[in-house]
Structure formats: structure tokens, C-alpha cells
Amino acid sequence: MADEGTVFEQVEHQIINSxxxxxxxxAESRQRRLSMLAALDRRFxxxxxxxxxxxxxxxxxxxxAGFAPTPTILAIWLxxxxxxxxxxxxxxxxxxxxxxxxTSTPIRVGLAILGSMxxxxxxIWWAATHRRHHQFSDRPGDPHSPQLGRRGFRGSLQGLxxxxxxxxFVAESTRAPGWDxxxxxxxxxxxxxxxxxxxxxxxxxxxxxxxxxGAVLTWSWTGAALGFLWxxxxxxFVMNHVIYWCINSVTHTFGTRPFHTRDLSTNNxxxxxxxxxxx
Numbered sequence: 339m340a341d342e343g344t345v346f347e348q349v350e351h352q353i354i355n356s357x358x359x360x361x362x363x364x365a366e367s368r369q370r371r372l373s374m375l376a377a378l379d380r381r382f383x384x385x386x387x388x389x390x391x392x393x394x395x396x397x398x399x400x401x402x403a404g405f406a407p408t409p410t411i412l413a414i415w416l417x418x419x420x421x422x423x424x425x426x427x428x429x430x431x432x433x434x435x436x437x438x439x440x441t442s443t444p445i446r447v448g449l450a451i452l453g454s455m456x457x458x459x460x461x462i463w464w465a466a467t468h469r470r471h472h473q474f475s476d477r478p479g480d481p482h483s484p485q486l487g488r489r490g491f492r493g494s495l496q497g498l499x500x501x502x503x504x505x506x507f508v509a510e511s512t513r514a515p516g517w518d519x520x521x522x523x524x525x526x527x528x529x530x531x532x533x534x535x536x537x538x539x540x541x542x543x544x545x546x547x548x549x550x551x552g553a554v555l556t557w558s559w560t561g562a563a564l565g566f567l568w569x570x571x572x573x574x575f576v577m578n579h580v581i582y583w584c585i586n587s588v589t590h591t592f593g594t595r596p597f598h599t600r601d602l603s604t605n606n607x608x609x610x611x612x613x614x615x616x617x
Contacts, residue, residue, distance in 0.1 A: 376509035383506035386457050391579065393571025400567070407568050410555050414548050415568040418455075419577060422544065425452025426582065427614040434461055434524060435468040443529050450533040455544025457574045458582070460537035462524045467512070469520040481511035482586040502587035503579075545570040581612045 401407065407415070429449025432438040450461045458464055467481055474480040482505040484497035505511040524530050533540070545566060552565020588609065 372513050372515060373509070376513040379509070379512040380507050383503075383512075386574070386578070387503050387506070390457070390571045390575035393567055394575040397567050397572050400564075405560070405564065407564055408556070411552060411561070411564045411568050414551050414555070414565050415573055418544070418548050418569045419573050422452050422455045422573070423577060423582075423614060425449050425454070426456045426458060426577075429453045430456075430458070430461060430464045431468065434530070435465040447529050447533055450530055451540050451543075454533065454537050454540035456577060456582075457541060457544070458578065460534045461530060462518075462521050462534045465524055466517050466521040470514070470517065473520075479514075481505055481514070484587050498587045502583050505586075548573070581609065584609055585613060 397407075425448075429446075430453040433441070433446065433449060453461060453464070459467070471480055471482065476483045476485045478486065480486065482501045484494075484501035486497070500508075518525070524534075548569020549562045549566035552569065553559070553562035555561065556565075
């Protein structure tokens with residue numbers, strides 16, 4: 339019986355050791371995957387911050403050289419801007435991140451596709467980041483607060499930069515361990531998951547559509563180029579750098595606070611209208 343008990347103990351230890359090894363291996367694999375995704379995030383952060391800005395500079399240079407946007411090109415820009423802004427604000431923000439309203443699957447998919455063209459990241463990642471922001475708003479754990487541990491004028495500038503765009507380069511902000519637990523409901527939604535995994539196709543479509551519209555409506559290669567430039571790169575620059583990313587930086591620093599809240603968010607009328615009420 340003693341020998342039999344010893345055998346049972348050995349088997350039990352082997353099972354425990356195997357389970358422990360499997361757990362450690364899973365944790366290490368998950369950490370490697372997070373590191374890989376964070377590195378990928380940093381590469382795309384460089385693209386989304388620099389390429390649209392370069393496009394804006396090129397567009398201004400061409401405008402002064404005699405290739406100013408025509409009313410048709412400006413209409414393409416404005417139409418793309420409004421449609422995609424609805425995708426981000428009504429879709430990504432109000433519906434997917436906050437669940438503020440319910441709607442049919444075709445509308446949900448349409449909003450997710452439009453929002454994906456904004457070059458702000460895939461829908462499920464965006465919702466996870468925003469839900470995490472609200473859980474830790476302006477406290478440790480907030481992915482993009484301008485207020486954490488920064489004092490003085492220089493610290494304020496550093497905080498604004500971090501909240502506006504710097505956080506996109508920080509792994510703890512973009513891919514904190516356990517970030518995906520905030521969006522298990524969206525991962526279970528097959529229709530939205532398909533939109534999420536095809537993010538780069540929708541992103542490409544957001545640049546192709548204005549180029550095609552510019553070509554068709556002006557029947558020229560110049561129209562195609564200006565459509566791509568203004569409806570694509572300039573649109574992303576204005577929507578993200580000039581308007582939407584200011585929600586993270588400007589409206590957590592400047593503005594009025596008519597109500598007492600645990601975070602440091604403010605109301606800012608200058609951003610409320612161009613963001614469809616986000617500020």
C-alpha cells in the first residue's frame with residue numbers, strides 16, 4: 339500500500355508539474371504575442387502620425403502651385419470626413435465602446451467599416467482602449483491621460499503630447515496585459531469580428547474611394563490624385579491630428595467643468611461641433 343501511495347504521489351506531482359509548465363508556457367507565449375503586437379503598433383503609429391501630415395504639407399504646396407482643390411474635390415473631402423466621423427463617433431464610440439443604443443447587424447457592420455477608414459485602429463481594439471480609458475480615466479492605467487505625474491509647464495506639454503499622440507508609441511498604453519478582456523462581447527460577435535480582422539482592407543478602401551470619385555467626377559488623373567490627397571491623407575490629418583485626438587489632450591486640460599466628476603475631462607465648445615458632440 340505504501341508503494342501504491344508513493345506511485346500516486348509521483349503521478350500527482352507529475353500532473354501538477356505538467357500543468358504548471360503549461361501555464362508558464364501559455365503566459366510566455368501570450369507575453370511574446372503582446373510584445374509582437376506592441377512593436378507592430380509602434381510601426382503603424384509612425385505611419386499614422388507622419389504620412390497624413392506629409393500629405394497635408396504636399397496638398398498645401400500643390401495648392402500654392404496652381405493645383406488647389408476644386409469644389410468637387412472639397413465635396414469629396416467633406417463627404418468622406420462626415421461619413422467616417424459618423425463611423426467613429428456614432429459607431430466606435432457610442433455603440434461599440436459604450437453600448438449606448440442597439441441597432442440592426444447591417445447598420446452595426448456599416449458603422450464599423452466606416453470607423454475603420456479613420457485610421458484610428460480596428461474596431462475591437464478601439465473599443466477596448468476606450469473602455470479601459472473610462473475605467474481609469476486620468477488615473478494610473480489610463481492609456482492616454484495628459485495628467486499623470488507631470489508638473490510644471492514642461493510637464494504639461496509632455497502630458498499633452500502623450501495624450502495627443504505619444505501614447506500610440508507606448509506598449510503599456512496600446513497593449514497592456516489583459517487589454518482584450520474589456521471586449522469579450524465584441525470578440526463573440528462574428529459579424530464585428532470579421533470587420534475587425536479585415537481592418538487593413540477597410541483602411542485601403544478609405545483611400546481608394548476618394549481617388550475613384552475624383553477620377554470619375556473630373557474624368558482626369560489629376561482629379562484622382564487630388565481626390566486621394568484631400569479625401570484620403572488630408573482628411574485623416576484633419577480628422578485625427580486637428581480634431582479627434584484633441585479629445586484626449588485638449589479636453590482633459592482646457593475647458594469648462596460645470597459638473598464635478600472623478601476625472602479631469604472638460605467641455606470645449608470649439609471641439610464639440612466638429613466631433614459631433616464628443617467634446
